Amino acid sequence: MPELINPPATSAATLPAATPALAAAGAAALAPRLFAQAAHSDVEGGFPTQEFNWLREAGLLAAPLPAALGGSGLNEPAHTYELLSTLRHIGRGNLAVGRVYEGHVNALQLIGRFGRPAQVQAWAADARAGHLFGVWNTEAHDGVKLEPVPEGRYRLSGSKTFGSGAGHLTRPLLTAALPDGGWQMLVLPADTQVPEYDARFWRPLGMRASASFRVDFTGLEVGPEQLLGAPGDYYRQPWFSGGAIRFAAVQLGGAEAIFDETRRFLRALGRIDDPYQRQRLGQLSILVASGQHWLHAAAELAARPGPDAETVVAHANLVRSAIEDICLRVLPLAERCVGARGLLRPEPFERLHRDLTHYLRQPAPDAALADAGRYALDHSRPAHRLWHD
Structure with missing residues (x-):
């Protein structure tokens, strides 16, 4: 260990x-x-x-x-x-x-x-x-369980995977299965109730510095004051799926960094007059600006009074799907701009490429896009009113 x-x-x-x-x-x-x-x-x-x-x-x-x-x-x-x-x-x-x-x-x-x-x-x-703080929810076959013990306390067993910030988060929020099948949130004081961290789990393509280890909580105990909300609250909509706009915003930031580095690299080489490079930068500009517009639209919907949960979730799935597609199109365009020389260390492209590629692998991308399509099929409002009634 x-x-x-x-x-x-x-x-x-x-x-x-x-x-x-x-x-x-x-x-x-x-x-x-x-x-x-x-x-x-x-x-x-x-x-x-x-x-x-x-x-x-x-x-x-x-x-x-x-x-x-x-x-x-x-x-x-x-x-x-x-x-x-x-x-x-x-x-x-x-x-x-x-x-x-x-x-x-x-x-x-x-x-x-x-x-x-x-x-x-x-x-x-x-x-x-x-x-x-942070949220650790992902788990494998040995997921976390929460058992009542005497004096009103609860004992943990099992592990989480992809515990980002492992060993550095002092207040991780995690989910645990109750004996009756409920799914309970809790906030662990990890500076005093220290879990076991397994760094061997984390051998990633990118995001190496996120320290997303396997974390074993077996034998730790918490009191009722550490339990957050009622069983099942973690998965309540629209907040569970609607929160995808947050990680999409971080991903778009990665695409913006690639854009900025591509432009800096071409300027340093004196390639700004090349018509093909200009064309690629135009395409990259469209992609990055499109992502920024998607974030504006997500924020407008969130700030609007009374959107129903179904609409919020479906639109969030549109946002995460669109920004994933934007990032996946930015990567090869930038590669063609900088060529093999730009992908050599110490140029930052190699790290940016690894990190963004890895971070784009969020759960259930196909299901997210299919849900947005289901919403469109289930509603008869015309396209100009479908998302912004």
């Missing part, structure tokens, strides 16, 4: 930006530093510790909290565009950082939605203090 990874000691985070727009601007300003550091963090089994210290200092770990709890309100529906922009900027800086930060945002959303007031207050204080 590998040596256990000790979670980093947390330090007081600086105050978050006063508004969601300022939080997004802070992420935009931080993106070049993240990008410059990314090659140093791209180590199998490593983690972007320095980068998350920068996020703490910028107040971005507390920013998803409501203003009343010391945050910027990034997680409020009215500020979805600022949230997606923040995720996109972090993603263009470093996709591994974006992957872990998106999980932090997701966990705080779930806590705000399903937590009891005392829980929300306590976990918000942890976020303000610099604790890193």
